[in-house]
Amino acid sequence: MAREQDILKMPPPSQPPKLTTRRIGIHTSSAGGVENAAERAYRLGCNGFQMFSSSPRQWAQYELARPQCDEMKRLREKYDLKPLVIHTNYLINLASITEDFLKKSIEAFRGEIERALAVCAEYLVSHPGSFRGADREKGLLQTAAAIAAASHGLDLVKGGLTILIENTAGAEYSLGSSFEQVAEVIEHARHHVPVGACIDTCHTHVAGYDVVSEEGFRDTMTKLDATIGLKNVPVFHCNDAKAARGSKLDRHQHIGKGTIGPEPFRRLLNDPRLMDAAFIAETPIDEPGDDRRNVAALKALVR
Numbered sequence: 001m002a003r004e005q006d007i008l009k010m011p012p013p014s015q016p017p018k019l020t021t022r023r024i025g026i027h028t029s030s031a032g033g034v035e036n037a038a039e040r041a042y043r044l045g046c047n048g049f050q051m052f053s054s055s056p057r058q059w060a061q062y063e064l065a066r067p068q069c070d071e072m073k074r075l076r077e078k079y080d081l082k083p084l085v086i087h088t089n090y091l092i093n094l095a096s097i098t099e100d101f102l103k104k105s106i107e108a109f110r111g112e113i114e115r116a117l118a119v120c121a122e123y124l125v126s127h128p129g130s131f132r133g134a135d136r137e138k139g140l141l142q143t144a145a146a147i148a149a150a151s152h153g154l155d156l157v158k159g160g161l162t163i164l165i166e167n168t169a170g171a172e173y174s175l176g177s178s179f180e181q182v183a184e185v186i187e188h189a190r191h192h193v194p195v196g197a198c199i200d201t202c203h204t205h206v207a208g209y210d211v212v213s214e215e216g217f218r219d220t221m222t223k224l225d226a227t228i229g230l231k232n233v234p235v236f237h238c239n240d241a242k243a244a245r246g247s248k249l250d251r252h253q254h255i256g257k258g259t260i261g262p263e264p265f266r267r268l269l270n271d272p273r274l275m276d277a278a279f280i281a282e283t284p285i286d287e288p289g290d291d292r293r294n295v296a297a298l299k300a301l302v303r
């Protein structure tokens, strides 16, 4: 990946970015401190954003200091940045059948919840895990049980935090490539914590759902509503795809430039049932400025 040009090191925008009636954002770097992600998101033209609250590929977890959380809160109010979505660490596997690994994953997931609460995030997005060595059904139940264990004694309702299970591309052993599987985790976990889903357009497409044709898009949304329920999907990850529908290859592409194309994003962003949802890009940065361009591409599709 090309080196990211840090928008914080560039002059601030001379006028506030134009916003749309939709909540649109992008996964934003929290380099130099989580509070920096808010300033970056604003400068990228977002009114919502996603970030990691710790290093995504290390078990060691950051401690969030009180002043950092206060500064994040101040910046979010100043710029009207809502929601704040946190994506969990990639190492966590809540469906692991290895006792040690599961224990480590539950501890790390608890840390994710604690940091999300500390920084007043609205959503914590997690992949449902990998069921290697077990069967899928057991894996789904294990994931729900691990979420319950990780959140034990923490008050997510009071903190205004909802855990979101993300649908996946469906690579070998990965759970959650169908809406039914995501719905099953939610069904089992919702007795313990506020929980919903985050639907990723790239994952949906490469998992085999038709989102590209007009009719296919309508059918896919009907399926989503009948399984998870649209009201349980407060966040969509808006990513175009490099690979073909049904390929199970998770490679994100710039909005409108991949095998999905611009039209499905236009339909999604203008769906009256999704007025209150947030749309977050996790697109690649191949050239400096790609992040700003992808945010702008999504905003331009809003009618």
Ligand SMILES: [Zn+2]
Pocket (backbone or CB within 6 Å): 166, 200, 237, 282
């Ligand atoms: Zn995603």
Ligand SMILES: [Zn+2]
Pocket (backbone or CB within 6 Å): 200, 202, 203, 250, 251, 252
């Ligand atoms: Zn992905």
